[in-house]
Amino acid sequence: MSGLKTINCLALFLVMTTVGCSFHYDQGLDLESEGRFEEASIEYHRAYVDDPNDLEIQEALVRVNRKVARDNFQRYKKFLQKKLYHKAFSRLQSILRQDQELKEAQEELKHWTRILLTGKINFEFKRLGMNLRLAEKMKLQVHLNSPSGELLRGEVSYESGIFIVEDLLYQTAREKLTEYTLNTIGLELHRKDSRGFTKEQFERFIYFRTLVPGSVEGRLNGISESVKKVMDQRPNLFQRTDSGLKAWFPPRLVRYQIRLDQNQIQILNSEKRREFAPEVLYLNSGGGRAFVDFGVLELKRDEERRKWSIRRKTYLLDSDDYFPELSRNLALSRYFQYEQAYRFVH
Incomplete structure (x- = not known):
């Protein structure tokens, strides 16, 4: 008797599963006939999860996803017109997941460049005044100037001193990628006032x-x-000897020019310093990616002048280079291949 009950339960389970698959599929058909393609895609996907081997469900999902991709491509173009680039790129990625063969989307992808900007800040927190150290929360930050005019922000790791920032550019000549520069290095502070409210303050060092x-x-x-x-x-x-650069206290206004010479990017200014510019530009045009490396920058406070200085560190030993530690971040590995490397020089 118990065996019969088991068989009945199994039969009921199979019937309910089949009905569930059929329900989602039928719902998808109804929604598709009404032109509600995104909702139909959701129902077909649910049916596919329940029964991934059903060819009819597979065909329906592919069919409706192509229609959704077409609709999304129109939304993508509207985002571009409004210069909402991050939303546009996110939409383009969704389109290519829905229909990898959509030629218009494949062509559009060629116009985009994803950029990784990194560097290392050598900074001694013990040099901070007691007033700053008493803050409840501190974040060392870098702000970077983008060729698009946007100000990019990144947090500097307390453990490693490394900062990681990502950017996105549309229809940009590779020469424009040389125009990323350092805007600010400073400390974001969170303090509580006498009433218990938290206030933010930003203390600029450079x-x-x-x-x-x-x-x-x-x-x-x-x-x-x-x-x-x-x-x-x-x-x-790497170099055989230290560059001998002294600590630099940047002036209030820095003017500079760029001269491009084959595989070098020459930074020209009256101070003959380039700490505000990157160290290397790695370009992977085929992969639509660029890696902008700002190198290692040392910050020190001069107590007499009550000012912070900046100096680019020369790589003499393997331990001077921060890239081996950065490269362990597997999420960034796609940026670590290049077709051409361009050095920034004086």
Whole structure:
């Protein structure tokens, strides 16, 4: 008798499962006939999860996803017109998941460049005044100038000193990627006042402001067809002796020009310093990515002048380079291949 009950339960389970699959599929058909393609896609997907081997469900899901992709492509173009680039790119990624063969979307993807900006800040917190150290919460931050005019913000890790920022550009010539610069290095403070309310304060240590090159001359050389690993290029950054650069107290206003010469990016200014500029630009045009490396920057406070200085660290030993530690972040690994590397020089 118990065996019969078990069989009946199994039969009931199979019937309910079949009915469930059929329900979602039928719902999808009804919604699709009404032109409600996004809702139909959801129902077809639920049916597919319940029965992934059903060819009819598979075909329905592919069919309606192509229609959704077409609709989304129109929304994508509207985002572009409004210059809502992050929303537009997110929509484009969704379109390609829905229909990888949509040629218009494939062509649009070629116009986008994803940029990773990183560096390391050597900073001694013990140099902070007692007034700053008494804050309830502190975040060391970098602010970067983007060629688009947007101010990018990133937090500096207390453990490693590394900052990581990502940017996104549309229809941008590779020469424009040389115009990323450092705007600010400072400390975001959270304090409580006498009433118990938390207030935010930002204490600037280094402040270059919004930097725009007075001129950009020349062109970068063409892209190599071979793809290389960033790690294999790092030994080229090492020097035999220290550059001998002294601590630099940047003036209130920095003016500079850029001269592009094949695989070098020359930074020209009266101070003959380039701490505000990156160290290397790695470009992977085929992958639609760029890696902008600001190198290692040392910050020190001069107690007599009550000012902070900045100095670019020279790589003499393997331990001077922060990239091996950065490269362990697997989420960023797609940025660590390049076709061409461009050095920033004086």
